[in-house]
Amino acid sequence: MGGIGKTELALQYGWKEWHNKTYPGGICWVNGADSDPGLNILSFARQYLKLTILDEGTLAERVAYCWRNWLAGDTLIIFDDVGDYQRIKDFLPPKQEKRFKVLITTRREFLAGTIENYAVEVLDEEPAVDLLRSYVTDGRIDVEIEQAKLLCRDLGYLPLALELVARLLKRRKDWTLGKIRDKLAEKGLDEKILQRDPKFADEMTAQRGVKAAFDLSWQELDSEPAAQKLALYLSLFALAPFPKSLIEGLFPDEDKDEIEEWLTDSLVDLNLVQCLDNGWYELHTLLRRYFRDKLELSADVETAKKAYCRAIVPIGKAIPETTTLEDIERFEPLIPHLTIAADELVTWVKDGDILGLFTGLGSFYRGQGRYQDAEPYLEHCRILTRQRLGDNHPHVAVSLNNLALLYDSQGRYSEAEPLYQKALSLYKRLLGNNHPNMAQSLNNLAELYRNQGRYAEAELLHQEALSLRKRLLGDHHPDVALSLNNLAALYYSQGRYSEAEPLLKKALSLYKRLLGDNHPHIASSLNNLAGLYDSQGKYGEAEPLYQQALSLRKRLLGDHHPDVAQSLNNLAELYRNQGRYGEAEPLYQQALSLRKRLLGDHHPDVAQSLNNLAELYRNQGRYGEAEPLHQEALSLSKRLLGDNHPDVAQSLNNLALLYNSQGRHGEAEPLHQEALSLRKRLLGDNHPDVAQSLNNLSLLYDCQGRYAEAEPLYQEAIAIALRTLGENHPHTQTIYRNYLLMLSKLPDEELAQRFPAELVEIVRGLR
Incomplete structure (x- = not known):
């Protein structure tokens, strides 16, 4: 790669071995780029070996004469910056003469099969900072060490770029590293900092700046316009590895073997693109900027951006609504490239593809409990679908529903409700009353009402959603199982255990038959059935189901997921109900910590965890630890859910129990009365x-x-x-x-x- 320091390494090696007297036959430096290698060798032999070389014969024959009459002992011949092996092939020392050692520097990945290759990579962070420090000796690098690390990253750890910047810093003693980073961010490779200053002519091996160094490789592609075009297209990818399948997707009408030739035989061979393992590729940060600058000035810029979006959108559409660890692992390497389309190139995304792209990104993050990362994409989706498709389009309804679902997951019920209602109204108007999306919308609004404790409203919607799904999808469909599970959860919340149990068992059986044993819905179903048994005092039946749900969620979703926190909390609650306080406490603490990290400090699930841990402390007589947690839980529940919610009643009840345990009867009584009144009003x-x-x-x-x-x-x-x-x-x-x-x-x-x-x-x- 241009600017990597190949010539400098060869020079330093040569001088080191000269001083070590490793090569008594001498060290000969041959410029392989700008002059005729044969004539270069003849000139060297005449000047330093004092050979008399006749003008008779071919150039190759006269060079061979030099090799035969060279000084005795091991000799090092360095061919620097060789672009074409054929230019030096006839002038190499004879292979049988083992005393001749040959070192070649090249931008090419492959010169000849007989040559042993050693790839020179960019620096790691520590030596990159050391390189800056070796030039700037006034302590500035260590004073601004974090900025120095970021500067190295900005420059892709490329030695030439680092040296140019360091030499400028050495002269500009009042400049901060932050100032240089700002200038580079604004102008990129056109910033003067990255151009070779003539003042450094006697100090630097490199004869050119970064952009000029890249130009040399680019010029070698002048006879290969297809490879140049591919390089421009690749600049649209994020600064992350990308697979060959996406590269091929940029040119759907081209033969794959042709694309392979442009990619491997041209770009990879010139080290303009790095080939990684298993068919993945990567661009250096400065080369990406170099290619992107050229793309923006080319006639292909519009075509390239449309092609990129066309190739990338199917990935977003393929991300499932419910993601597992396997899904995350599969899609995570592609997310940076999806975000390029969503953040930078959305203008070139087709109207009908907006929903798939942004919903995919939202599902990827929401499925991990990364709600704050999901929100801007789902919000942008809502805005864009409406702008592109108008107010009356099914995609607008889907985007409203998805954003509402996110708010619902965050406990932001008042923000979710109008979006759910608007989506439902839109579905009815556009799709009629008999459509699966209508059933989904009914189900989601019903779940919101259940979370708010509005059970009577929730029941009607859940029953309507279940009936509709059965009619449209048949009795054997995952969405039917979902409706059964959610209706059962509602009955459970209402204390209607005998009605909930058969629905939960039916949902679990249906899920297993349709989805297999390893699916997040199975874990949710096991968790819900265990919760029912726990509430009924059937602890022996509940425990293995809770443990199975927790194990399945960890395996499918990873250790850091809101559903895992829920399972930890529920298993802890079971242990507390059984008086197994020592086993319950660490699980409660894990659940609380996980929920705070994933959901933030202001979420109904955090309030639940605070309340439950406080109850454990009360059961253990640790009243001083319990009280602030109970008060925090009550305050949080009221702020998030309002004064009329079952969780608020639970918090009032538990705080009253604490006061009663402490003999503070006067403080406990009004809380107990308020909790009783609230429960009767909300639950019947x-x-x-x-x-x-x-x-x-x-x-x-x-x-x-x-x-x-x-x-x-x-x-x-x-x-x-x-x-x-x-x-x-x-x-x-x-x-x-x-x-x-x-x-x-x-x-x-x-x-x-x-x-x-x-x-x-x-x-x-x-x-």
Whole structure:
């Protein structure tokens, strides 16, 4: 590659071995680019070896005479900057004369099969900084070390560019590295910094600046316009490796063997493109800028940009909505090239391709929980589809839905709702009531309502979505399984466990049959069924499902994903319910840390994690640690979800329990009453959480000796628990035991007068 330092390396090697007296026969330097190599050798022999060379015979014969009469001992012959092996072939020392060693520098990847190649690469970061430091000795490099590293990166660690910049810095003692970076960013290879200053004529091996060095290789392609055209097209790729399939996609009408010839026999051979492993290629940062500058001035610029977008868009369309680690690994190397189309070349993306390109990028990031990275692409998609296609187009509805889904995932429910509603309205108007996109839109809006605790509104939409999907897609389709799972989740939220269980089992069975055992939907289904069993007190059945879901999510999604955080939280909750506090705590902490890192500090899931960890501390009697977490969870839930949400009721209930455990009954009572009122209003009178609130308020009155107030609440709680959880559920048993313990505090006369003898005996036995 031009500017890599080939000549400098050869010179330094030559001088080193001259001083070491390694070559007693001498060291001969032959310019292989600008003069006739044969005449160069003759001139050297006459001047330094004092050979008398007759003018008879061919040039090759006279050079051969020189080799026969050279000084005794090992000899080094350096041919510098050889572009064509044929120019030096006839003038090489005879192979049988082993004392002659030949060193050739070239921009070519391949000169001849008999020559052993050594590729000279750009510098790594540390030696690149050292090179700057070797010229600029006033300490500036270390004072601005981070800027120095960035400057090296900007210059692609190319020695010639680094030397030119360093020499300027040496002269301009008041210049900062940041100033030079700004100038390079503005003008690139046209910046004077990268041109060879005549003042350095006696100090530098290089005879030209960076752009001029690249020009030499470019000029060698003058007879190969197709290869030059390919180089210009390649400048559109990002500064990242790209596969041959994408290169071929730029020229769909050309023969692949022809493209291979332009690429390998021309660009790679001249080190203008680097060939990596497995059919991937890469451009140096400065060469990319060099080619891009030429492209912008060429007649092919419009055609090239359209071809690039045409080749890259199918990748965006191929990214699935639900991504796994395998998907991420497959698409991640291509994402930089997709973003070029979205960020720089969107003008040349066809109107109908906007949705596929931006949705693909959004799915790639959203699928990893990288919501902030996904948002600008999904937002831009919404704007562009509307600008390009008008207000009444299905792609506009899809873009609205996708952005709403992202907001929903972030807990930004108030921003998501109008987008979902607008998408639904648009689908109805454009596609009619009988279309799969309508079902998806209904499902998504229903899930938003469920997340907001608006269960009655959610149920109607989920049932409509399920019915529509069955009618349009049949009973055996992944979307039908999704609707079954989501409707079951709604029933679970409402405490309708007997209705939820068969739906969850059916969804899981359907997913396994349609998607196999290794799919994120399987993990979600296992998690939901485990949650149901956990709520029913069937801990032995819940635990293996939670563990299976966690393992599957880690394998499919990686360790850093919101769904993994959810599984960690749920398994911890199961352990807490069983009193396995030592096992629960590290899982709660992992889940909280992961959620904060992925979702930010302001997300409903973070509030849930804070609340759950606080409950664990309360259960362990660590009240001082629990209180600030409970207060933070309550404040966060109110801010994100509003005052009327089941999660707010849960936080109020748990903070009240903490105060009660500390004997702070006056502070606990209004919170318990508020939680009970909120749960009844949101969940109805027949919900396990209502039974929990009734029990907790009863327990508070019980602790204060207010038995007459506690008793009817206990009885109401027991009745609800029996109806919704059954008599063998741990929560039902706990409420019943609390009730009996309260009765044991009453006088015997009152017990005998009010209750059957059998119950009186049980109560007396508890004293």
